[in-house]
Amino acid sequence: MKSAGQQGLQEPATCKKHVDKARPLSERLRDKSAHIAVLGLGYAGLPMAIELGRAGFVVTGLDINDERVRLVNEGRSPVSDVSDADVANLIKTSQLSAVNKFDVLAEADCALICVPTPLAADHSPDLRFIEAAAESIAAHLHPDMLIVLQSTCAPGTTRRVLVPMLEASSKLRAGEDFFVAFAPERIDPGNRQYTVVNTPKLIGGVTPQCSELASLLFTSIVEHLVIVSSPEVAEMSKLVENTFRFINISFVNEMALLCDRMGISIWEVIEAASTKPFAFLPHHPGPGVGGHCIPVVPFYLEAAAHEYGMAARLIEAASSINEKMPQFVVAKLERLLAKRGKRLGEARVLLLGIAYKQNVNDIRESPALRVLELLTKREAHVAYYDPHVPSATCDGMVFRSLTSRDLNQEHYDCAVLLTPHSDVDYCSVARQVDLILDTRNYLTRMGGTEVVQL
Numbered sequence: 142m143k144s145a146g147q148q149g150l151q152e153p154a155t156c157k158k159h160v161d162k163a164r165p166l167s168e169r170l171r172d173k174s175a176h177i178a179v180l181g182l183g184y185a186g187l188p189m190a191i192e193l194g195r196a197g198f199v200v201t202g203l204d205i206n207d208e209r210v211r212l213v214n215e216g217r218s219p220v221s222d223v224s225d226a227d228v229a230n231l232i233k234t235s236q237l238s239a240v241n242k243f244d245v246l247a248e249a250d251c252a253l254i255c256v257p258t259p260l261a262a263d264h265s266p267d268l269r270f271i272e273a274a275a276e277s278i279a280a281h282l283h284p285d286m287l288i289v290l291q292s293t294c295a296p297g298t299t300r301r302v303l304v305p306m307l308e309a310s311s312k313l314r315a316g317e318d319f320f321v322a323f324a325p326e327r328i329d330p331g332n333r334q335y336t337v338v339n340t341p342k343l344i345g346g347v348t349p350q351c352s353e354l355a356s357l358l359f360t361s362i363v364e365h366l367v368i369v370s371s372p373e374v375a376e377m378s379k380l381v382e383n384t385f386r387f388i389n390i391s392f393v394n395e396m397a398l399l400c401d402r403m404g405i406s407i408w409e410v411i412e413a414a415s416t417k418p419f420a421f422l423p424h425h426p427g428p429g430v431g432g433h434c435i436p437v438v439p440f441y442l443e444a445a446a447h448e449y450g451m452a453a454r455l456i457e458a459a460s461s462i463n464e465k466m467p468q469f470v471v472a473k474l475e476r477l478l479a480k481r482g483k484r485l486g487e488a489r490v491l492l493l494g495i496a497y498k499q500n501v502n503d504i505r506e507s508p509a510l511r512v513l514e515l516l517t518k519r520e521a522h523v524a525y526y527d528p529h530v531p532s533a534t535c536d537g538m539v540f541r542s543l544t545s546r547d548l549n550q551e552h553y554d555c556a557v558l559l560t561p562h563s564d565v566d567y568c569s570v571a572r573q574v575d576l577i578l579d580t581r582n583y584l585t586r587m588g589g590t591e592v593v594q595l
């Protein structure tokens with residue numbers, strides 16, 4: 142990976158529209174002649190870049206990952222939510238281009254920061270990528286520029302980390318000479334019902350004028366904007382949304398462990414509880430939580446609580462329950478095999494779906510990798526099938542997905558459905574296995590194959 146400021150190979154985008162920089166930014170946002178730079182062409186940044194390009198803005202995507210830059214310029218999408226055609230159409234009309242060279246920021250009217258916000262090894266927030274992005278922008282900061290941070294972060298990051306870094310190398314002041322807002326990305330990869338366009342956009346500007354300018358930008362692509370009183374409210378809302386889900390999933394996961402002991406179906410229990418027309422919101426158990434958001438974001442909230450002298454006890458408890466789920470999956474599989482007189486260590490096990498969620502190619506924090514690791518340590522003979530994930534590294538070993546042809550030629554003692562994808566024919570998979578442990582309650586009857594729910 143290149144450092145943010147390093148020069149790369151790509152040429153900056155050529156902005157085809159005639160842009161009169163003397164006109165105020167608000168006017169250029171209204172008539173879409175403003176030039177937009179999106180830093181980070183990943184699951185959050187690329188869909189945003191595509192929508193802005195479609196709306197009529199000239200968009201330059203900046204990324205330190207040369208491979209992503211190359212793919213986008215070739216009209217190919219590196220993320221599962223955006224099709225190659227979506228990218229290719231905008232590349233063809235020069236509405237979108239990608240670069241790894243940051244001096245294009247000198248020409249940009251708006252910079253959207255969509256870089257990763259992972260956790261450090263000790264589970265504390267790792268702001269390296271935001272800081273690198275801020276440094277790149279600061280080097281090219283100019284009057285009237287709008288900077289919107291979209292990466293998930295703790296309350297105060299926009300005002301206390303981003304703004305001082307931007308102001309450090311010039312006399313320009315946020316809210317007066319240039320504008321800064323936090324507008325969290327709320328995208329749910331794989332969700333066809335809610336997209337960038339119809340998911341309401343939260344906007345918290347450093348000043349009311351910052352909010353107004355950010356609103357002018359987003360109003361061209363998002364149906365409903367929600368302006369909140371400060372960046373801190375927007376930052377905190379994003380953490381609360383994701384942590385709400387993390388904690389609720391841990392609750393049903395714990396109930397799944399209990400129901401398993403009681404011999405009751407957790408799935409039937411949730412279905413029954415969901416008939417209450419108010420005050421119950423169904424969540425579903427599974428092999429754990431994955432992705433770049435749900436397992437990560439609660440620790441940003443926990444760190445914020447610590448900063449204010451509070452312990453976020455529910456987050457700790459939820460995390461320890463969710464982390465137990467892969468072990469539970471393996472233990473349940475072992476029990477099911479034992480009933481058939483088979484030891485786990487001699488079983489041929491097929492894992493179905495290792496992406497962290499349905500219909501995506503993202504394996505970050507996927508609990509399926511932990512199941513794979515545990516089974517390998519127990520010396521089971523493990524293979525996986527995931528048409529969205531051709532290969533994966535787990536515990537230092539590289540695994541490659543079976544092809545659908547391989548599947549029809551091999552027989553397995555059991556399969557574990559970890560992440561169902563809608564383009565997989567599970568009936569034909571079932572013909573090759575005697576038993577399926579379904580951790581998502583996705584399958585119904587599968588001919589002669591026994592299907593057991595988590």
Ligand SMILES: NC(=O)c1ccc[n+]([C@@H]2O[C@H](COP(=O)([O-])OP(=O)(O)OC[C@H]3O[C@@H](n4cnc5c(N)ncnc54)[C@H](O)[C@@H]3O)[C@@H](O)[C@H]2O)c1
Pocket residue numbers: 145180181182183184185186203204205206209255256257258270273274291292293294326327328329330432433434
């Ligand atoms: N993935 C999701 O479902 C999702 C949903 C909502 C919010 N978010 C948030 O969006 C942010 C980005 O997540 P993502 O999933 O898109 O990550 P990602 O890894 O898919 O994409 C981030 C991209 O940023 C690039 N990058 C890193 N540092 C850079 C820099 N200094 N300048 C330019 N590019 C840089 C990386 O190379 C990468 O291509 C995170 O804060 C995440 O919490 C993600």
